[in-house]
Amino acid sequence: MSPHEAAFSGSAVPAQTLASHSWSASEQKSATDRFVEFVRFETVSTLAPDTGAYRSCAAWLVDLCRNVGREDGGTAVLDEVFLLPEAPAHSPVVVAIWKGRDEGLPVLVLNSHYDVVPADTSAWTVPPFAGLQRDGNIYGRGTQDMKCVCIQYVEAIRRIHRLDPTWQPERSIYLTFVPDEGKQPTTFLASEKSIGMLPFH
Numbered sequence: 001m002s003p004h005e006a007a008f009s010g011s012a013v014p015a016q017t018l019a020s021h022s023w024s025a026s027e028q029k030s031a032t033d034r035f036v037e038f039v040r041f042e043t044v045s046t047l048a049p050d051t052g053a054y055r056s057c058a059a060w061l062v063d064l065c066r067n068v069g070r071e072d073g074g075t076a077v078l079d080e081v082f083l084l085p086e087a088p089a090h091s092p093v094v095v096a097i098w099k100g101r102d103e104g105l106p107v108l109v110l111n112s113h114y115d116v117v118p119a120d121t122s123a124w125t126v127p128p129f130a131g132l133q134r135d136g137n138i139y140g141r142g143t144q145d146m147k148c149v150c151i152q153y154v155e156a157i158r159r160i161h162r163l164d165p166t167w168q169p170e171r172s173i174y175l176t177f178v179p180d181e182g183k184q185p186t187t188f189l190a191s192e193k194s195i196g197m198l199p200f201h
């Protein structure tokens with residue numbers, strides 16, 4: 001059994017059900033629109049701490065996570081969503097927690113970073129932060145590394161909840177969204193929130 005399979009063991013939403021579930025056109029459009037909006041934040045690592053782009057993007061991520069499950073008047077899926085107090089104000093770390101049925105088990109941390117490297121516009125054939133959609137593709141800095149992963153975590157949870165609103169993971173799942181892939185993951189691991197937290201390998 002792989003780590004991911006173990007994390008979701010005892011699931012009422014088996015993997016084959018997820019795989020066979022077809023997204024409606026409106027679900028696809030909504031997910032795509034959220035991703036495009038995310039790409040448009042100019043979270044360039046060398047500039048964003050000073051321009052405020054990190055702060056704006058982090059606030060957007062907090063709102064995104066808090067609203068998972070609240071569509072059509074539902075209740076929030078993620079139990080806690082917050083900015084890590086130990087992170088610098090100009091480079092916020094967003095943490096979202098989906099509590100498991102057994103909080104004594106080691107947790108699963110799904111980490112991703114929302115910063116991107118600089119984009120030389122002279123080398124681009126499209127604006128790097130427009131989130132341009134063309135021929136079934138979305139173009140922009142960060143679409144591969146790695147805003148796509150940030151959004152995939154959130155959309156996967158949204159999808160699971162829509163299939164079975166009563167489902168809860170076996171162990172707690174922490175989503176961490178960091179602005180500096182080289183430094184901020186260690187900020188979370190050294191934070192008060194992670195003290196005593198058993199990592200799931």
